[in-house]
Amino acid sequence: MLDPEKIFLDKVYEEIKIEPKDWMPDQYRKTLIRQISQHAHSEIVGMLPEANWITRAPTLRRKATLIAKVQDEAGHGLYLYSAAETLNITRDEMLDQLHSGKAKYSSIFNYPTLTWADMGAIGWLVDGAAIMNQVPLCRCSYGPYARAMIRICKEESFHQRQGFEILLTLSKGTEAQRKMAQDAIDRWWWPSIMMFGPNDDASPHSAQSMAWKIKRFSNDELRQKFIDMCAEQVKILRLTLPDEKLKWNEKRNHFDFGEINWKEFWNVVNGNGPCNKERLAARTKAHKDGAWVREAAAAHAEKRKSRAQKAA
Amino acid sequence: MKERINYTIHLADNALILGHRNSEWTGFGPIIEQDIAISNIALDLIGQARNFYQYAATLISNSTAEPVTEDTLAYLRDAKDFLNCSLVEQTNGDWAKTILRQFFFSAYQFYLYQHLQNSNDEKLAAIAEKSLKEVTYHLRWSSEWVIRLGDGTEESNKRILTAVDDLWICTGELFEATGFEQTAANKGYGVDVSLLKSDWMQKVRDIFEEATLPLPVETESQVKWFGKEGKHSEHLGYILAEMQFLQRTYPNSEW
Numbered sequence: 187m188l189d190p191e192k193i194f195l196d197k198v199y200e201e202i203k204i205e206p207k208d209w210m211p212d213q214y215r216k217t218l219i220r221q222i223s224q225h226a227h228s229e230i231v232g233m234l235p236e237a238n239w240i241t242r243a244p245t246l247r248r249k250a251t252l253i254a255k256v257q258d259e260a261g262h263g264l265y266l267y268s269a270a271e272t273l274n275i276t277r278d279e280m281l282d283q284l285h286s287g288k289a290k291y292s293s294i295f296n297y298p299t300l301t302w303a304d305m306g307a308i309g310w311l312v313d314g315a316a317i318m319n320q321v322p323l324c325r326c327s328y329g330p331y332a333r334a335m336i337r338i339c340k341e342e343s344f345h346q347r348q349g350f351e352i353l354l355t356l357s358k359g360t361e362a363q364r365k366m367a368q369d370a371i372d373r374w375w376w377p378s379i380m381m382f383g384p385n386d387d388a389s390p391h392s393a394q395s396m397a398w399k400i401k402r403f404s405n406d407e408l409r410q411k412f413i414d415m416c417a418e419q420v421k422i423l424r425l426t427l428p429d430e431k432l433k434w435n436e437k438r439n440h441f442d443f444g445e446i447n448w449k450e451f452w453n454v455v456n457g458n459g460p461c462n463k464e465r466l467a468a469r470t471k472a473h474k475d476g477a478w479v480r481e482a483a484a485a486h487a488e489k490r491k492s493r494a495q496k497a498a
Numbered sequence: 499m500k501e502r503i504n505y506t507i508h509l510a511d512n513a514l515i516l517g518h519r520n521s522e523w524t525g526f527g528p529i530i531e532q533d534i535a536i537s538n539i540a541l542d543l544i545g546q547a548r549n550f551y552q553y554a555a556t557l558i559s560n561s562t563a564e565p566v567t568e569d570t571l572a573y574l575r576d577a578k579d580f581l582n583c584s585l586v587e588q589t590n591g592d593w594a595k596t597i598l599r600q601f602f603f604s605a606y607q608f609y610l611y612q613h614l615q616n617s618n619d620e621k622l623a624a625i626a627e628k629s630l631k632e633v634t635y636h637l638r639w640s641s642e643w644v645i646r647l648g649d650g651t652e653e654s655n656k657r658i659l660t661a662v663d664d665l666w667i668c669t670g671e672l673f674e675a676t677g678f679e680q681t682a683a684n685k686g687y688g689v690d691v692s693l694l695k696s697d698w699m700q701k702v703r704d705i706f707e708e709a710t711l712p713l714p715v716e717t718e719s720q721v722k723w724f725g726k727e728g729k730h731s732e733h734l735g736y737i738l739a740e741m742q743f744l745q746r747t748y749p750n751s752e753w
Contacts, residue, residue, distance in 0.1 A: 230530070237525035241518060244744040244753035245569045246551070249521070250544050256524050257537040264530050302744055302753070360751050468526070476528025478657070479593045482650025489649060 198399050203329035206272040214398055217391065218328055219273050220289075221400065223280045226266035227291035229259045230284075231465050235299040236308060244302060251348060252305060258341050265334040272330045285470045292316075293451070294377050296459035303356055303363075303370035309349010311371070311378035311416065317342045318412045319382065322402035350419070357423040364425070371420070372428045379443075380451045382409035388448075410440050417441045501681040503557050504581060505688050506622065507571065508678065508726060510550030511582035514572060516603060517543030518737060519590055528593055535639060539600065542632040547572070549625045573745035577734045581678075584723035585668040587734045594647050594657035598665055601640035605701045606672050607633045609694040619687035641705045648709025658711065666714045670721040673698070679726070 190209040197204060204210055233256045240256065243249035267277045283289035294312050299305070320342065323335040356367040383389055383405040395401040413432075420427050431444035453459065520540035527533025551568035558566045585603055590596045611633055614626035647654040673695040675683065682688020706713055723731050744753070 233525040240521045240524055241740050242743055244573075244751075246514075246544060246548050246572055248753055249518075250541060250548070253521050253524055253537055253541050253544070257534055257541070260525075260530050260534045260537070264534075267530075355752055358752070360748065362748055363751055472526040472528070475526075476593070478651070478653050479528035479532075479647075482647050482654030485654075486646040486650040 198327045201325075201327075201399075203332060204327050205329045213394070214400075215273050217395060217398070217400060218331065219270055219275050221395075222266055222270040222273070222331055223275070223283065224290050224292075226263050226270060226280065227284045227289055228295065229263035229266060231291045231469060232295045233259050233263075234465055234468055235295055235297070235461075236305060238299045239302060239305050242302070243305075248305075248352075255309075255345050255348065258345070262334075262338045262341070265337060269330040269334045281473065285466070285473060287457070287466065290455070292381060293454040293459060294381050296454050296462045296465055297373070297377050298461050300373075301366050301370060303353065303366040304374070306349050306352030306356060306367065307370035307374040309345050309347075310353055310419070311349075311374045312381070313342050313346040313349060314416065315378045315381040315412055317346060318408050318415075322408075323400075325399075325402060327399040353423055353425075357425055367423070368425050371425055375416075375428050376447065376450075377454075379409055379413060380446060382406070382412065384448070384451070413443055414441050499557065499561060501678040501685075502619070502687060503554055504678040505682040506550050506554040506557065508581035509622075510547045510554060510571070511580050512547075512586055512603075512607075513543040513550065514547035515580070515582045515734070515737060516586035516599075517541070517547060518741060519586065519588075520596070520600070522590055523596065536596070539636050539639070542629075542636065546625065546629045546632070549628070553621050553625070569745070573742045577730055577738055578728040580725070580730065580734060580738070581728065582725050582734075583668070583671050584725040584731050585665065585672065587725065587731060587737060588665060588668060589733055591661065591664070592657055594654065595661040595664060597640055597643040597647060598658060598661040600636065601644050601705065602665060602669055602672075602702075604633055604636040604640050605698050606694065608637045608701075609697045610689055610691070613689040613694070617687045617689075618685075622687055637701075644705050644711075645709040648706070648711040655710070658709070662711065662714055667722045671724055671726065674721060674724075676724070676726045 191211065194204065194208065194210055194214075197208070204214075236252060236256050236259075240249065240252050243252050267280060270280060271277060280289065284291065294315075299308070317339060320335055320339050324332055324339055326332040326335065353367050353371075356363040386392060386404045386406045389405050392401060392404060396404070416427060417432060417434075429444045431442060433442050435442045454462065457463075517540045520536050520543065524533065524537045524540065527536055548568050551571045554571060555566045555568055585599060588595075588599060608630070611626040611630040615623055615630065617623040617626065644658065647658040649655075673691050675691050679688060679691055683690035703713060723729055725731075725734070745751075
């Protein structure tokens with residue numbers, strides 16, 4: 187008899203995708219459920235800060251693009267919940283975990299969207315950081331997750347360009363608009379680079395995930411890559427990133443950057459960010475308010491079914 | 499020309515205001531699939547509004563030196579100059595009210611665009627033809643939901659009846675032609691809305707029957723507001739206050 191664990195590890199090593207019906211270690215399954223559902227929740231909760239500006243978008247074109255973007259995020263949430271369901275957990279169970287606070291979502295969505303420029307900063311920085319994290323996931327060892335990520339990444343890079351274009355337009359605009367854009371970058375920069383998670387030596391799940399090829403690069407590697415990219419792009423906007431220590435280091439061939447405020451990071455992760463309560467309350471309320479609708483749809487489907495059976 | 503412009507703006511305002519209302523649901527739908535669906539309808543309607551506004555802007559630009567765009571039309575007019583019917587500006591309420599508002603309006607738009615496709619104004623005909631494909635889906639989707647809620651649970655049935663009670667009074671306006679609609683119909687570029695009523699009623703009758711809902715009684719005074727002439731309910735002012743805030747606060751800016 188072949189050892190199932192050996193078959194599993196051989197596949198991972200050979201870059202053959204693990205599929206839902208394959209044997210997999212319990213911890214692999216749990217890690218994926220945690221990561222994919224967390225990712226799905228982030229898409230769904232992440233709709234809220236941007237939905238906040240749909241009714242106030244400044245032009246019809248921007249309004250339409252923003253609705254389409256938020257709608258894409260709902261779609262991403264759907265693919266990801268479906269990918270997670272292949273690991274034997276239901277969407278309802280995952281939603282319960284979100285609403286009870288047991289499951290996390292990306293902390294970035296616990297920051298407020300205060301001006302229109304935030305729609306630009308979220309696209310450029312938040313989606314930019316998300317893409318940096320997600321592109322390697324297209325090669326994740328778990329097939330359904332990898333395939334969902336391929337679709338998601340295509341749309342995310344479109345969102346990132348749109349966000350940058352919002353900022354670019356503001357940066358070429360009036361003095362008030364330039365200030366609005368700079369203020370948004372000042373507020374979103376540090377939370378965005380925190381999106382890559384704790385430093386490598388403080389990241390509890392990383393080593394095992396790298397071995398299983400769920401993760402391909404470390405948090406710090408991805409963060410550095412992101413900072414290097416943004417430090418260049420911000421010049422096009424003729425705006426600045428709020429970090430006095432940001433400086434090109436020729437020896438390292440990377441930008442050096444200032445100390446991240448990890449106290450703030452853990453504070454937001456642990457529920458004490460500026461909008462944690464509001465975001466979760468909004469999701470819970472929408473779900474609760476929708477309960478009678480879901481019940482009605484189920485009841486009607488049941489009636490139809492039984493009428494069809496009687497007729498047959 | 500004034501009538502043709504007003505007629506086009508009226509078609510645009512209807513689509514924009516309902517699209518705006520529907521987009522208030524984005525992120526808050528009862529289930530992800532339906533959040534996507536209602537956002538999609540919002541997008542379609544805003545797209546229709548843009549087509550009509552852009553056409554109206556070219557008509558206006560021919561007779562004025564002021565630059566007019568889709569955005570000056572949407573963002574720089576006050577409530578009394580908006581020519582949408584009052585049905586579309588009504589608040590979302592619960593899912594039942596949103597669904598019923600969509601059903602009443604999509605059924606109306608469905609028959610309207612069917613006729614408008616034959617407009618002797620090529621531009622209006624083309625927009626109607628393109629939009630009709632979208633509206634056909636909106637009508638199917640909202641009809642299915644009216645049936646689901648009517649024939650679902652006791653609670654959903656009660657809620658949709660409350661919605662009928664709230665919205666029925668706003669449907670009379672749809673079929674009472676105002677000045678620019680009469681001119682549009684007479685000149686062959688617009689539709690005689692009074693002729694749409696029997697098809698619309700038949701559709702409502704069919705769907706309500708399947709939904710096990712009693713048909714509302716037609717009353718003498720089935721017109722509460724007359725938005726098409728700028729006589730709006732209180733709601734429109736708030737929609738515009740929110741929608742136009744950036745354009746008003748930072749005038750003459752590019753976004």
